[in-house]
Amino acid sequence: MFVIMHYLQIIRKLYNLPEDANQGYSETEIAALENRLKIQLPAALRQYYLTIGKNRMVNDSFNRLTSLGEIGFSEDDHLVFYEENQAVVLWGIEKADLGLPDPPVYGTYDSARKEWFTDADTTEHFLLSMAWWNGALGGLTYTAFTDLEEDLTPERIALVTANWQEQTGISNQLLRFFTNDYEDILVFTTEQNGQVNGIYIGTNREEKYNTIMSTLQMEWSYRIDRDE
Template identity: 45%
Template sequence: MTEFNEIRKLYGISEAEHFGYSETEILNFEETNNIKLPKVLRDYYLSLGKHKILNESYNRLLEPNSQIGFSDDRYLVFYEENQGVIFWGINENDLSLENPKIYGNYDAINLSEEWFEDSPNIEKFLLSMAILNGTLGGLKYNANKISEDELKAETLEIIEKKWEEIKNITFQSQRYFTNDFNEVITLSINSENKPSGIFIGTNHKDRFISIIEEINITWDYRSDEDE
């Protein structure tokens, strides 16, 4: 079974902990729809699929029942954006692959828009969603700044120097950074290829304070100010 070690470490989920659907629940879904889920997605549902903070704090993993289904052009839709604007799925022709590409669609009504490539495979897509969800409320300590005014070259230089970039997990305008998955930073990139938003998250208060001190900007939101 795929271990999803980076996600587990980021959220403080031990290897012994399981928050998954049962084998019977997954089999019932597969038999009802006459399909077999790709191994990596199946493993995720079996091990972490019911972890609500991980899977529902912002964007949402769909449940393997009536919530998951095929679009008219035969993409198996299993993940949705928090406002229901974007849906993500797997091309039906790729379901036999262990770890296929993930595609997105911006048409929330009937998914008739052209599907775009979002991530090179399921495992990387799920990691990107875990990071996004974490920096947007899933991790205990999080903060964000959405403005181009203070996200100057100096800020980007600090992030690139102090944290390791997680590359090739999405094809969208995002950059991800980490310190061994004890904390994560997400940058939104605008059309000029400059940071237009910064989001940070960790479950460790000392690391959170350290990030705040390193990245010396005025944050729009800090979760520790809610305490």
């Protein structure tokens, strides 16, 4: 179950960000965007850009938050503000939903065909899921992943589910997130049938990383301490 805590606090805790650090865009920069597009950003997205919109480790270590200079509408009226690392997937908010404070976020593999899927029920959940996923994929200091058959046995997967709490209701993508205290993140990638096909982990704290390694005892396809 998702623990009630503001999503920006969760991101700050995982990335060990100071509460008073200025890592966002200015009100003037956001107002210029809103004037250019003749819109007002939803409160959740506006707050994110203001608070940590310029932090590259959170927003550009794998998938990428669109800069204010690039953000714009697709041909079918979705405000596109996030893109997959190879621009295969785009994410946006329907123009009709911009008046909502925390609207749903949709993704598309081909915006020209106007086929969008619901990625997250709220903007806050989407931004949190991206911060977690980016962290496990290199945004955090200590990372590892495995897609090895010997690591993905039911017994090994059960070690994760028994020792870390699943954070449900965050994303409709084929990702499952686990953490106990938001100081680390473990992510399952899955098939459509729910079968786990990869495990990714990330933390900024060496002691947390060592605990994950000693608890799971996996071979790992990659781990940062072997790469150094």
